[in-house]
Amino acid sequence: MSSWKWLPNFIFQICLINHVAIVKSQFPTPIFIHFKCQNNGSYTSNGTYKKNLDALLSSVSPNIDANGFYKAFKGENSDRVNLIALCRADLQPYQCRDYVKNATAEILKKCPYKKQAIIWHEFCMVQYSDVAIFGKVAYSPFDWGYSKENVPDEHKFYHELYILLDSLHNQAAYNRSPKKFAAASRANPDYRTIYAFLQCTPDITPQDCGDCLSRSALEIQHCCRAARGVRILRPSCYLRFETDPFYNETMVETVL
Numbered sequence: 502m503s504s505w506k507w508l509p510n511f512i513f514q515i516c517l518i519n520h521v522a523i524v525k526s527q528f529p530t531p532i533f534i535h536f537k538c539q540n541n542g543s544y545t546s547n548g549t550y551k552k553n554l555d556a557l558l559s560s561v562s563p564n565i566d567a568n569g570f571y572k573a574f575k576g577e578n579s580d581r582v583n584l585i586a587l588c589r590a591d592l593q594p595y596q597c598r599d600y601v602k603n604a605t606a607e608i609l610k611k612c613p614y615k616k617q618a619i620i621w622h623e624f625c626m627v628q629y630s631d632v633a634i635f636g637k638v639a640y641s642p643f644d645w646g647y648s649k650e651n652v653p654d655e656h657k658f659y660h661e662l663y664i665l666l667d668s669l670h671n672q673a674a675y676n677r678s679p680k681k682f683a684a685a686s687r688a689n690p691d692y693r694t695i696y697a698f699l700q701c702t703p704d705i706t707p708q709d710c711g712d713c714l715s716r717s718a719l720e721i722q723h724c725c726r727a728a729r730g731v732r733i734l735r736p737s738c739y740l741r742f743e744t745d746p747f748y749n750e751t752m753v754e755t756v757l
């Protein structure tokens with residue numbers, strides 16, 4: 502037997518490892534994952550709720566639409582599972598499918614046997630529940646994430662930040678695109694440019710979207726005072742700002 506037989510396979514494996522490394526590098530490390538498992542009902546591992554949930558979760562990645570939104574239910578009565586998934590609006594459809602795949606797998610691991618759960622992944626949100634969630638604005642469960650670095654002058658920073666957030670608020674809520682979002686940056690003469698991104702699930706009204714974003718904007722100074730990057734996470738809306746670029750500016754200009 503030739504000792505070179507392993508070579509093609511070896512080369513193939515190196516390519517595979519490289520490929521995996523490239524795919525993985527799209528994930529920022531450590532990847533941002535926040536989640537809430539609610540204590541309002543459990544399912545068993547052999548029951549219908551579990552079967553419905555598994556079927557729904559595996560249907561997200563192949564079925565999420567070109568706008569990065571997916572809403573579906575399966576089952577009836579107490580076994581009915583409702584699910585909503587939303588990708589960040591600046592993603593390409595293939596990226597969205599990859600990230601929701603990761604998020605749906607993560608949420609099952611993080612919240613085993615919980616009938617209601619939500620995960621805010623770096624680039625998407627997935628939630629499911631046995632109670633109705635479609636078309637209803639939801640401010641909770643609620644969470645946040647923030648940078649450990651603070652801005653040098655809080656007062657000046659918030660002045661600039663709120664000008665930026667105000668300018669994006671209605672753009673997101675009344676966006677005529679099926680993607681209910683807005684993103685922009687604002688030069689900050691005394692410090693660093695601020696980049697902000699706001700998005701709602703498209704199943705709620707513009708008024709509800711605006712309300713949700715307003716609450717989130719107000720929350721910044723309570724949860725995350727002076728942090729130079731903050732995410733406010735709710736089921737119906739997402740607000741994030743940073744002092745480094747973090748979204749695809751080309752894509753944002755294409756869609757807005």
Ligand SMILES: *[C@@H]1O[C@H](CO)[C@@H](O)[C@H](O)[C@H]1NC(C)=O
Pocket residue numbers: 541542631632
């Ligand atoms: C908790 O679950 C019950 C029954 O499943 C439902 O009626 C109730 O609205 C739920 N509460 C919340 C806060 O979701």
Ligand SMILES: *[C@@H]1O[C@H](CO)[C@@H](O)[C@H](O)[C@H]1NC(C)=O
Pocket residue numbers: 545547548
């Ligand atoms: C599921 O398992 C539990 C405990 O393991 C058992 O009590 C219950 O009857 C089972 N249900 C079904 C539908 O098989």
Ligand SMILES: *[C@@H]1O[C@H](CO)[C@@H](O)[C@H](O)[C@H]1NC(C)=O
Pocket residue numbers: 525528532603604606607610
């Ligand atoms: C999701 O992606 C992260 C980062 O690549 C990885 O560490 C994690 O294992 C993935 N989760 C699942 C359930 O595949």
Ligand SMILES: *[C@@H]1O[C@H](CO)[C@@H](O)[C@H](O)[C@H]1NC(C)=O
Pocket residue numbers: 593749750751752755
């Ligand atoms: C950003 O969006 C543009 C336009 O859709 C796309 O061509 C480009 O590949 C995207 N960049 C990244 C890093 O995904």
